[in-house]
Amino acid sequence: MLALLTLLACQEPWDGTFPEAVARPEHPRPDLRRDSYINLNTAWQFAWDPDNIGVDEGWQARDDVWEERIQLPFAWESPLSGLGALPERYSPAWTADAHTYRGVAWYRLALPGPLPRGEDWYLVFGAVDFDATVWVDGVEVARHRGGYGPFSANLSAAASGEAPVITLRAEDWTELNDRAQPVGKQGGTWYTRVSGVWQTVYLEQRPEAHLTQLTVLPDGDAVSLRWQSTGDASATAEVRLDGLVVGEGEGDGSARIPLDTVRRWSPERPTLYELDLTLASGDRVHRRFGMANAGVDWLPGRSPDEAAAPTEQGKAFTLNGEPVFLRCVLDQSWWPDGLMTAPSLDAIRGDLQLAKDLGFNCLRLHIKPEEPVKLDLIDEMGFLVVYDLPSLDMATANTEGFAGRALFEETLREAVGRDASHPSLLMWTVFNENWGLSANGSLASPAPLAADQGMQTWVQEMVDLTKTLDPTHPVEDNSAGGIVGVFEHLGGDSNSFHWYEDDATSWRAFLDEQDALTFPGSTANYVGGTMQDGAPWWNSEFAAFSFLGSPSDAICDLWPALNELRRRPRLCGFVLTQLTDVEYELNGLVTFDRQPRDLCERQGVALPDLLGADFIGWDWLPGQRLTAGEQAQVPLWISHWSDGAALDAEVRVGWFGEEAQPVAVSAAPWDNTPLTAALTAPTEAGEHALVAELWVGGARVAANRLPVTVE
Numbered sequence: 001m002l003a004l005l006t007l008l009a010c011q012e013p014w015d016g017t018f019p020e021a022v023a024r025p026e027h028p029r030p031d032l033r034r035d036s037y038i039n040l041n042t043a044w045q046f047a048w049d050p051d052n053i054g055v056d057e058g059w060q061a062r063d064d065v066w067e068e069r070i071q072l073p074f075a076w077e078s079p080l081s082g083l084g085a086l087p088e089r090y091s092p093a094w095t096a097d098a099h100t101y102r103g104v105a106w107y108r109l110a111l112p113g114p115l116p117r118g119e120d121w122y123l124v125f126g127a128v129d130f131d132a133t134v135w136v137d138g139v140e141v142a143r144h145r146g147g148y149g150p151f152s153a154n155l156s157a158a159a160s161g162e163a164p165v166i167t168l169r170a171e172d173w174t175e176l177n178d179r180a181q182p183v184g185k186q187g188g189t190w191y192t193r194v195s196g197v198w199q200t201v202y203l204e205q206r207p208e209a210h211l212t213q214l215t216v217l218p219d220g221d222a223v224s225l226r227w228q229s230t231g232d233a234s235a236t237a238e239v240r241l242d243g244l245v246v247g248e249g250e251g252d253g254s255a256r257i258p259l260d261t262v263r264r265w266s267p268e269r270p271t272l273y274e275l276d277l278t279l280a281s282g283d284r285v286h287r288r289f290g291m292a293n294a295g296v297d298w299l300p301g302r303s304p305d306e307a308a309a310p311t312e313q314g315k316a317f318t319l320n321g322e323p324v325f326l327r328c329v330l331d332q333s334w335w336p337d338g339l340m341t342a343p344s345l346d347a348i349r350g351d352l353q354l355a356k357d358l359g360f361n362c363l364r365l366h367i368k369p370e371e372p373v374k375l376d377l378i379d380e381m382g383f384l385v386v387y388d389l390p391s392l393d394m395a396t397a398n399t400e401g402f403a404g405r406a407l408f409e410e411t412l413r414e415a416v417g418r419d420a421s422h423p424s425l426l427m428w429t430v431f432n433e434n435w436g437l438s439a440n441g442s443l444a445s446p447a448p449l450a451a452d453q454g455m456q457t458w459v460q461e462m463v464d465l466t467k468t469l470d471p472t473h474p475v476e477d478n479s480a481g482g483i484v485g486v487f488e489h490l491g492g493d494s495n496s497f498h499w500y501e502d503d504a505t506s507w508r509a510f511l512d513e514q515d516a517l518t519f520p521g522s523t524a525n526y527v528g529g530t531m532q533d534g535a536p537w538w539n540s541e542f543a544a545f546s547f548l549g550s551p552s553d554a555i556c557d558l559w560p561a562l563n564e565l566r567r568r569p570r571l572c573g574f575v576l577t578q579l580t581d582v583e584y585e586l587n588g589l590v591t592f593d594r595q596p597r598d599l600c601e602r603q604g605v606a607l608p609d610l611l612g613a614d615f616i617g618w619d620w621l622p623g624q625r626l627t628a629g630e631q632a633q634v635p636l637w638i639s640h641w642s643d644g645a646a647l648d649a650e651v652r653v654g655w656f657g658e659e660a661q662p663v664a665v666s667a668a669p670w671d672n673t674p675l676t677a678a679l680t681a682p683t684e685a686g687e688h689a690l691v692a693e694l695w696v697g698g699a700r701v702a703a704n705r706l707p708v709t710v711e
Contacts, residue, residue, distance in 0.1 A: 014113035014163070016203075018042040023080070024073055026345050028126050028200035029150070030376040031421065032214060033286045036119075036205035040109060040166075046070040046083070049104040049169075059106055060167040061138035066108055072201055073126065075194040076105060078339045084192075086336060090584035092189050100193050102176055107168040107197065114163065119205040120156040123166060126199025126371070130181050131171040136164055146407070147172075147181065147194075148369040148390060149414030155203065170196040175393060179441070180404035182411045184367035184390035185332065186340075189443075191583050194340045199371055209281035211235075216275060216289040216421045217472055222258040223247065223289065225277065232280050240274040264320045265290030265423040267361040270382035272423075290379055290423025293320050296474050296493045296536060299670055300644075302570065303534075310519040314570035315534045316670070317426060317474065319384070323670050325641035326426075326538060326573025327611050328362035328386060329355055329589070333370060334582045336592050340368060347594075348374050352381050354590065355579055359611030364540065364575045367391050367432050369415045375422050384426040386476075386540070386575070389415055392436025394483060399439050400454055408436070412466060420470040427474040427494065428466050429540075431459060433482025449478070449488040450527035460490055479540045480525065487525035495525070495532060496540035500577075504560035504622050508567075515568050538573035539565055543587050555589075556600040559610065560622050563704065566615045566639045569672040602705060603656040603689040609703035613642035614667075616651065616694040618706045619674070625709045626681040634677040636692055640667040642701075650695040653677035655688055656705070662695065682710050 016038040023041045027033050045066035047059065059065050074081040077100045084100075115121045125132065129147030133140065137160050142153035155164060172195035174187045187193040209231025217224050225237060239247035241261055249257035263271040271290060278284040295318045302308045302315075316323040331351070335342055342348045348371075355363065362384040369390065378385060389412050392404050412430070419425065431437060437455055438446035449455055459477060466475045474493035481487055481498025489495060497514065501507055514537075517524035522532045542565070544557035558576070565574045581588035589607075590597055599607050619635035626632055640647040647667040654660030667673040682688050688710050694702040 012113065013116040014111055016116070018112070023071060024200055024341075024344065026373060028202060029124075029372050031287045031372050031418075032211070034204045034206070034284065036203075038203040040201040040203065041072045042109070043069045043071050043082075045108040046076070047106045047108075048101065049106055050101075052104050054104065054106055054169060060135040060140075060169070065106070070107065072107075072197050073199050074338050074341050075129070075198040076101065076196050077192050077194060078341065079337045080341070080343060092584060100195075102173050102193070102195070104169065104171045105196055107170065108165065110165045111163045114161060115156065115159065115203070119207050120154050121159075121203050122152045122206050123155040124150060124152040124202050124204060125168075125197065126150050126201070128168070128170055128197050129172050129195055133169045135167040138165075138167075146410050146414060147183075148411055149418065150199075168197070172196065175395075178403065179393040179396040180402065180407055181393075182390040182404070182408050183393055184388075185334075185582075188393050188395060191334060192339055198339070198341050207279075207281040207283050209279060210283040211277070211279060211285050213417060214277065214285065214287065214421070216287065218291045218293055219256055221262050222256050223273070223275075223291070224254070224256050225249075225251070225275075226254045227277065228253070229279055229283070234280045235277050237275060237277045240276075241271075246273070259291075262291060265292040265379075266319060267382040267384060270380060270423075272379060287421075288376065288379065289421060292423035294318070294384075294426045294473050295321075297321075297323070298534065299323055299570070299572075301671070304520070310521060311516070312570075313520055313534050314518070314572075315536050316572040317536050317538075319426070322644055323572070323641065324361075324384070325613055325639075326362045326384065326386075326575075327360050327613075328364045328384075328573065328575040329358070329360045330366050330541060330575050330578035331355070331363045332366050332578060332580070332582045333368065333374065334580075334592075342371065342374070345373060345377075348377055349381075350594065351579060352377055352383070355383065356381055357608070358589065359608035360576075361613070362386065362426070362573070362575075364388065364429075366578075367435075369411075369419065372418070375419060375424070378424045379422055383424055385422065385424045386427050386429055387415075387419065387425060388429045388432055388479070391432050394435045395441050395443055396436045397439060397441030398436055398455065400458075404436065405458060409462065409465065412462060413469065416466060416469040420473070425473055427476055428470065429476045429479050429494075430462050430466055431478045433479060433498065434484045434488060435482070437478075438484075443483060446484050448484045448486060448527075449490075450486075453528065456490055456528040463490070463492055476540075481541065489526045489530070490528050491526070491530045491533070491535075493535055494540075495535040495537045497525070498541035499539060500541075500543050501561070502544045502554070502557045504564065507561055507564040508621060511564055511568060511571070515570070518570065536572050537570055539571070540575050541577050542574060543577040555598065555607075556602070558607070559600070559705065562610045563617045566617050567619070567637070567672070569639070569670075603691055605691060605703045605705040609700075612702050613640075614647060614649075614694060614696070614702050615639040616692045616702045616704050618690075618692070618704060620706060622707060623709075624706065625711055628681055628683050628685055628710050630681040632679050632681060634679055634690065635674065636677060637672045637674045638665065638667040638694065639672050640669050644669045647696065649701075651675065651677070652693040652695065654679065654691060655682055656691050660691070660693070681708075685710050
């Protein structure tokens with residue numbers, strides 16, 4: 001025994017490397033980063049447990065049950081895990097079929113040697129879907145319920161002096177537990193299920209008193225910090241910008257630090273500060289943050305105080321006190337090889353760069369809390385974020401006392417607690433399209449929210465809870481549309497709607513109707529005795545082509561849809577569905593494997609020309625016909641949202657292929673300015689295209705086109 005103890009005492013500690021390559025090697029928590037870091041995304045031993053016998057048979061302490069190997073951090077259904085496989089063809093039937101394993105599975109990793117000495121080592125799981133139990137050397141150290149949040153355990157307290165052995169039991173039943181788990185678009189009739197570990201597993205050193213949560217928010221010309229710790233919460237903080245110290249402070253659980261240099265974060269100028277916070281115990285964490293304030297306020301000239309008529313009143317989302325037009329794209333963030341887990345950080349950056357290049361200033365992160373590294377990149381690259389919480393299954397039968405309500409609340413608390421400090425965050429969306437809000441669980445004829453007062457009460461409780469957890473950001477109750485066929489709001493900070501249509505005439509008729517119904521005091525699209533209060537009216541999902549595939553030129557139908565959305569000055573944003581295809585949902589701007597698609601660039605006009613803060617549009621619908629040589633008065637308008645000053649610009653309107661004469665115009669901010677162009681129709685019959693361009697300071701900032709038949 002003495003010889004063994006002597007050998008262990010002399011054994012060199014493990015240096016943190018593995019014989020196999022480590023996947024996703026970057027630090028997974030840039031929002032709560034410590035200098036000590038060992039990535040455990042290697043190949044782990046793995047075992048299926050379909051009969052759920054592992055606990056009774058003590059698998060956490062056995063060496064003889066491990067039949068497979070799985071590559072972390074990828075879910076067991078994913079090809080990158082080494083266990084899953086891509087189907088030959090995606091379809092709703094394939095997704096709905098129980099083709100992937102649901103139940104219990106086990107993971108095991110024996111570390112190559114003793115841990116480096118010093119402070120205790122904590123084992124951190126970024127996310128495990130859905131129920132997790134963790135043992136170290138056969139001793140239980142952690143339990144966690146929920147598929148999206150991080151959790152940790154003190155590995156050193158349970159580990160022996162030799163190479164520690166980590167064992168994880170993951171349990172995921174998805175639809176088989178009364179559909180109680182918040183799943184977003186996993187399983188059911190949507191996408192491949194995601195089970196087990198799907199975010200990075202790692203080790204970090206912490207003292208006994210260490211930070212557990214850090215909130216960083218702008219406060220005028222200062223930054224306010226709030227933190228929680230396991231012991232003494234006294235701490236010092238240092239703020240840097242471009243490598244220079246611009247603020248210092250200290251406190252006991254909170255601090256307000258005035259900044260020498262204040263640069264506001266925006267999508268156009270995504271300035272980030274560096275923060276170091278050090279507890280008295282020596283625990284030190286780093287993160288980046290931005291000075292951005294999101295809100296909702298009346299549009300200039302459209303408030304009751306300015307004597308605007310009710311039908312002219314309306315609010316908009318604001319950033320740093322100024323209205324902002326949301327040009328969002330729906331981002332499912334799903335991958336053919338990694339499912340909910342991106343194959344690499346470069347892959348995430350590639351998606352974001354595509355959205356940036358196309359001209360979007362906003363992402364709707366759709367019913368799935370994102371990996372923290374992606375949220376950090378979003379802050380860096382400059383997008384606003386509409387953050388959807390993961391919904392309950394569409395077919396959930398949700399009644400009072402349903403277990404899914406507690407699970408949903410737990411998920412909400414974890415997401416808001418982890419992600420509320422990002423400068424990119426514009427708004428929380430608590431529910432999507434009434435998913436999980438039907439008492440009967442029927443997809444064919446779901447019970448509407450308007451008919452269920454108890455459900456209305458629960459929805460409002462979740463909205464109020466979100467506002468309590470994060471009083472600094474707007475909250476949307478229900479991104480409205482979908483399976484119930486109506487728009488149902490209870491109030492909140494958003495009056496949204498979904499609309500899928502490829503006919504411009506139908507678009508105009510629908511929006512005209514909704515415009516007339518949208519004003520403070522209107523009960524349209526509101527239920528439970530509530531009414532509109534001027535909350536921002538915007539489109540939170542649209543597409544002009546089918547999710548099951550469309551003709552190759554279907555993206556061309558986006559042009560008239562965008563034109564109609566920008567035509568109404570009180571409508572303050574949209575969400576285009578979607579950035580990429582996902583499995584059988586074939587309406588992306590690129591394919592599922594990120595291959596380019598024809599984006600309908602024609603007559604010198606491309607999609608980015610219609611996705612800027614400033615827009616030039618036609619008051620004509622497609623299908624216009626002119627007589628050869630006819631003198632025509634072409635009605636147009638300019639939507640100006642780039643800043644609060646009048647826009648001094650040049651407008652050039654003409655037939656494609658012919659030189660257009662510039663005309664000086666001045667457009668009012670946060671409004672639409674009408675104008676008319678006098679043109680002569682071509683003398684040659686056939687199909688022609690009108691092109692309108694908006695120029696500011698010698699640069700073209702927007703363009704549009706309109707096909708016209710000349711007879």
